[in-house]
Amino acid sequence: MTGSDRVQFRDELVHVSALNEYVYCPRRFYYQRYHDEIGRPYELVDGRSKHDGQARRGGWVRERYFRSEDLGLHGKLDLIESDGDVLTPVERKRAESETYFASDEVQLAGYCMLLEAVTGEPVNVGYVYLYSTDERHSVRITDRHRETVHEIVSQIESMRVDTIPPLTDNPSKCEACSARTYCMPEETARLEPERARGTGWENPDAVSLGGEES
Numbered sequence: 001m002t003g004s005d006r007v008q009f010r011d012e013l014v015h016v017s018a019l020n021e022y023v024y025c026p027r028r029f030y031y032q033r034y035h036d037e038i039g040r041p042y043e044l045v046d047g048r049s050k051h052d053g054q055a056r057r058g059g060w061v062r063e064r065y066f067r068s069e070d071l072g073l074h075g076k077l078d079l080i081e082s083d084g085d086v087l088t089p090v091e092r093k094r095a096e097s098e099t100y101f102a103s104d105e106v107q108l109a110g111y112c113m114l115l116e117a118v119t120g121e122p123v124n125v126g127y128v129y130l131y132s133t134d135e136r137h138s139v140r141i142t143d144r145h146r147e148t149v150h151e152i153v154s155q156i157e158s159m160r161v162d163t164i165p166p167l168t169d170n171p172s173k174c175e176a177c178s179a180r181t182y183c184m185p186e187e188t189a190r191l192e193p194e195r196a197r198g199t200g201w202e203n204p205d206a207v208s209l210g211g212e213e214s
């Protein structure tokens with residue numbers, strides 16, 4: 001099966017989790033989308049097992065799959081808080097840094113937009129729950145969040161297997177990146193410096209790697 005054949009078997013809608021991956025690094029998302037060699041990240045496996053463990057507390061709507069042709073999005077909301085008529089998605093994160101990231105906000109915005117598209121009711125707040133602190137953070141979904149979701153969906157829809165996105169502009173993200181063995185940012189920057197031009201890897205000798213969430 002060729003790469004393009006494989007792409008045609010995939011859902012044409014963008015999965016909400018892809019928003020998070022794309023914000024982290026479009027190049028990493030490219031490898032995850034078009035190449036099957038990359039294993040599922042540990043965080044995802046671990047997060048899923050924790051989700052399973054918490055799956056039977058009361059007062060919540062759990063594991064509902066939604067799709068919206070208009071948004072170009074689909075995805076499963078693992079947890080939705082139901083308070084009367086108000087539904088609020090909860091995105092749970094195994095973040096070790098005791099905080100959450102811009103990519104998590106964008107993913108949460110995607111869930112809120114998907115939920116309101118399906119229910120017809122406005123969903124302007126979501127929660128990020130951090131296992132590391134056992135705290136829940138409310139995030140107000142702004143117009144900027146919504147625009148970002150639309151922009152990323154559009155960019156993902158226009159991705160092509162024969163066009164690899166550039167290296168990240170923040171090399172610290174590469175430290176723990178699951179795509180690093182395929183991406184080879186440092187090797188690329190040294191052997192093909194023209195491909196690192198305008199990225200955070202432009203001067204590999206000056207790059208100091210420090211781990212970020214992957």
Ligand code: SF4
Pocket residue numbers: 024025026027028029166167168171173174177178179180183184185
């Ligand atoms: S190694 Fe760095 S540039 Fe390459 S995909 Fe990962 S985060 Fe992006």
